[in-house]
Amino acid sequence: MRKKDDKQKGPVETTGHSWDGIEEFNNPLPRWWLWTFYGTIIWGIIYTILYPAWPISTEGATPGVLGYSSRAELQAEMEKFDTRLKPLKEKIVAVDLAAIKDDPQLADFARRGGKALFATWCAQCHGSGGQGAKGYPNLLDDEWLWGGTLDAIHTTIRHGVNDEHDEDTRTSEMPAWKDQLEPTEIENVVQYVLKISGQEHDAARAEAGATVFADNCAACHGEDGKGDQETGAPDLTNAIWLYGGDEATIRETVENGRKGVMPSWSKRGLDEAEIRQVAFYVHSLGGGQ
Amino acid sequence: MSTSEDTPLYAAREPIFPRRVSGRFRRIKWWVMGIALAIYYITPWIRWDRGPNLPDQAVLVDLANRRFYWFWIEIWPQEFYFVAGLLIMAGLGLFLFTSVFGRVWCGYACPQTVWTDLFIHVERWIEGDRNQRIRLWKSPWTWKKIRLRLAKWTVWLLIAMATGGAWVFYFTDAPTLARELVAFDAPWIAYSTIAILTATTFVFGGFMREQVCIYMCPWPRIQAAMMDEDSLTVAYRWWRGEPRGKHRKKEGAEKLGDCIDCGACVAVCPMGIDIRDGQQLACITCALCIDACDAVMEKIGKPRGLIDYLALSDEKREVAGLPPKPIWQHVFRPRVLVYFILWAGIGAGLIWALFARPEIDFNVSAVRNPLYVTLADGSIRNTYDFRLRNKHGEEHPFRISLTADDVPLRIRLEGTDDLVTYVPGDSTREQRVFVIARKDSPAAKADKTPLRFWVEDVLTGERAWKDVVFFGKGAGSR
Missing domain, CATH: 2.60.40.10 (Immunoglobulins)
Incomplete structure (x- = not known):
């Protein structure tokens, strides 16, 4: 190649550094670059005056003359969000529960909002998918202690079960029978429950347990053992068990009794719109009637 | 060694006054500029009937509803791989063209080049050609200078506003937004976007020009990796032109090369460089110096091509007295094939995906x-x-x-x-x-x-x- 410095006025300016014979030109930066640099400094000064910037004390930074704070911005965003949802919240409370599903926008609002609320408040006991756990009902199946209609689910969420803080709460208790019944009577009635739920059982004992059941259990569980949604007494004849359907667990239930508690969500801080959202969501999970 | 203390740390931009030139490559640049600007300004106004409740704008980036419309194609967010694929194709296409034709993107199609070219034409139209502009630049602030400068800046500003204005039409229904803009009824984001793009167009096209290419753009640095001795660049046949000198001189004229040192190649260069110094970072291969030199060579009765599109390997062969390589040997290199296969493969994949995607x-x-x-x-x-x-x-x-x-x-x-x-x-x-x-x-x-x-x-x-x-x-x- 031809030499570069043919036409240049003086010798080529280099930084004086040399790596394997490669030298570095020392060309001046363009002046506009310098102006840009000064511009960023001026911008920085203005910014620190306008916005919170200098951490001068443990209390926090200089507030800035615009009075901006990210917390206030978040607050404003939340308020904006609430304002935007307000018409929907008012509407979901105003309409009939059964009418929610007919309004696609309202149904969408209920389902999405209900899902978020469920994950926050309900999933701890009922599971994130609503599948429940021992002692906590599965909300996906088709047996309901207190009814699976939208109205019944709504009432259960609103007032809870056995919640002493709410006088309208649903109350239900399986008494402990070990002091009321003889051990043989308990054994017989366990065999009877195994029989009516279609499981392996001792036929003679089950026969004897029928009378025990009729005298003591039928008041709540019904003469046929199919339960009663008025009193929250479970159906003992199907495949669904709250605490377990094996012989040992049934015996444990009969001897010691059961008393599950669900909080009253109207007393725990959910408003009516939120309760309706959760009810709609739970109803849509698969078990709703 | 670094010695001179008079070299400043910061240097002012040296003003460049490109002279008017005509020729083959100037004609190509006119066409490219016309087509590129037409596509940019007209596209949002093309209508395309999609049926009820859907927008009838042929090309629309509907950010609010997360839809991208391109004539008969509608892309939903989960199909964003089409956009990603197109961007990858654009990148590989740039590699492909660079490895064959060198900086052809920089010289012809880059928006910075196109708009700078347009602004230089406006400048020439209002203030005159190179010599008049230099005189005007040197003259004190007279009424004439103020008048010409204001006229030039006004036209630049109008072009810049049209440029920023056209951009926002891609994102919403163009006729509606145009009416809103005129009635001062459009969203503030539209006005601020137009303002920002107007400012950048005005400053980059009118004042920054080659500074953008030399100092701000990463591409001149990256492209070195795509080029080799077979890539086309604009080069000066120094072995034919040197030693340069005025042919009118009586003594020793026969020893001189073809270059008459008329300076035409330097005068027309929008980057303000001398191509006879060899390949350099600032050269965007716009080929205007080829046009300028060819015109001079014709006038003095010498063959054209003293400045020409050449590859480095051609230079070596010509200096050694060999004929240049045939074109196909420049084009069919492993590097080019790899770029082409990748580029075409992704393109074929996208077309297949487009036709294979189910209607439901x-x-x-x-x-x-x-x-x-x-x-x-x-x-x-x-x-x-x-x-x-x-x-x-x-x-x-x-x-x-x-x-x-x-x-x-x-x-x-x-x-x-x-x-x-x-x-x-x-x-x-x-x-x-x-x-x-x-x-x-x-x-x-x-x-x-x-x-x-x-x-x-x-x-x-x-x-x-x-x-x-x-x-x-x-x-x-x-």
């Missing part, structure tokens, strides 16, 4: 929390969440059904007794679907049972399917 678009996600639900009568139920997309402008009913090999299964849709769900126009609908296996039926007892969901658009009869799995008690108790 739906996803099924099986609810796996829990795997299954035992019902009171002992039957087993699985749950599936459907997402059905309706790309038509009006509501369409979709019928959902399933097929499974010799396994009796029951299907039910959440919230309806029907097996049809209605999806509103141009939107997505989520629908929960339950599949139930009777107690002790094969599917209820098995671990997994394969099944196929079918979705049929009741109005058009189009069908699509997805395969899923049904979990039974064999999958473990819950």
Whole structure:
């Protein structure tokens, strides 16, 4: 190649550094670059005056003359969000529960909002998918202690079960029978429950347990053992068990009794719109009637 | 060595006054500029009928509704891979062209080049050609100078505003926004976008010009990796031109090369460089110096091509007295083939994906929390969440059904007794679907049972399917 410095006025300016014979030109930066640099400094000064910037004390930074704070911005965003949802919240409370599903926008609002609320408040006991756990009902199946209609689910969420803080709460208790019944009577009635739920059982004992059941259990569980949604007494004849359907667990239930508690969500801080959202969501999970 | 103390740390931009030139490459640049500007300014105004409730703008980036319309193609967010693919193709295409033609993008098609070129033409139209502009630049601020400068800046500003203005039309209905803009009724984001793009166009095209290419753009640095000795560059045949000198001189004229040192190549250069110094970073290979030199060579009766598109390997061969390589040897290099195969492969893949994508678009996600639900009568139920997309402008009913090999299964849709769900126009609908296996039926007892969901658009009869799995008690108790 031809030499570069043919036409240049003086010798080529280099930084004086040399790596394997490669030298570095020392060309001046363009002046506009310098102006840009000064511009960023001026911008920085203005910014620190306008916005919170200098951490001068443990209390926090200089507030800035615009009075901006990210917390206030978040607050404003939340308020904006609430304002935007307000018409929907008012509407979901105003309409009939059964009418929610007919309004696609309202149904969408209920389902999405209900899902978020469920994950926050309900999933701890009922599971994130609503599948429940021992002692906590599965909300996906088709047996309901207190009814699976939208109205019944709504009432259960609103007032809870056995919640002493709410006088309208649903109350239900399986008494402990070990002091009321003889051990043989308990054994017989366990065999009877195994029989009516279609499981392996001792036929003679089950026969004897029928009378025990009729005298003591039928008041709540019904003469046929199919339960009663008025009193929250479970159906003992199907495949669904709250605490377990094996012989040992049934015996444990009969001897010691059961008393599950669900909080009253109207007393725990959910408003009516939120309760309706959760009810709609739970109803849509698969078990709703 | 660094010695001189008079070299400043910061240097002012040296003003450049490119002279008017005409020739082959100038003509190509006119065409490229015309087409590029026309595409940019006109595209948002092209209408395209998509039916009711859908926008009728041919090219529209609808950010609010997350849709991209391009004539007959409509891209939803989950199909963003089309855009990603196009961007990758654009990048590889740049590599491909650079490895063959050098900085052809910089010289002809880059927006910075196109708009700078346009601004220089405006400048020449108002202030005159090179010599007049230099005189004007040197003259004190007279009324004439103020008048000419104001006229030039006004025209620049109008072009810049049109440029910023055209950009926003790509993102919303152009006629509506145009009316709103005139009535000062448009969203502030439209005005601020126009203001920012107007400012950058005005400053970059009018004042920064070659500074953008030399100092701000990363591409001149990156492209060195794509080029080799077979890539085309604009070069000066120094072995023919040197020693340069005025041919009118009586003594020693026969020893001189073809270059008469007229300076035409320097005068027309928009980057303000001397191509005779050899390849350099600042050269964008716009080829205007070729046009300028060819015109001079014709006048003095010498062959054209003293400055020409040349590859480094040509230079070596010509200096050694050999004929230049045939073109195909420049073009068919492994590097070029690799770039081309990648570029064409992605392009073919995108076209295939475009035609293979089903008209009915739906996803099924099986609810796996829990795997299954035992019902009171002992039957087993699985749950599936459907997402059905309706790309038509009006509501369409979709019928959902399933097929499974010799396994009796029951299907039910959440919230309806029907097996049809209605999806509103141009939107997505989520629908929960339950599949139930009777107690002790094969599917209820098995671990997994394969099944196929079918979705049929009741109005058009189009069908699509997805395969899923049904979990039974064999999958473990819950």
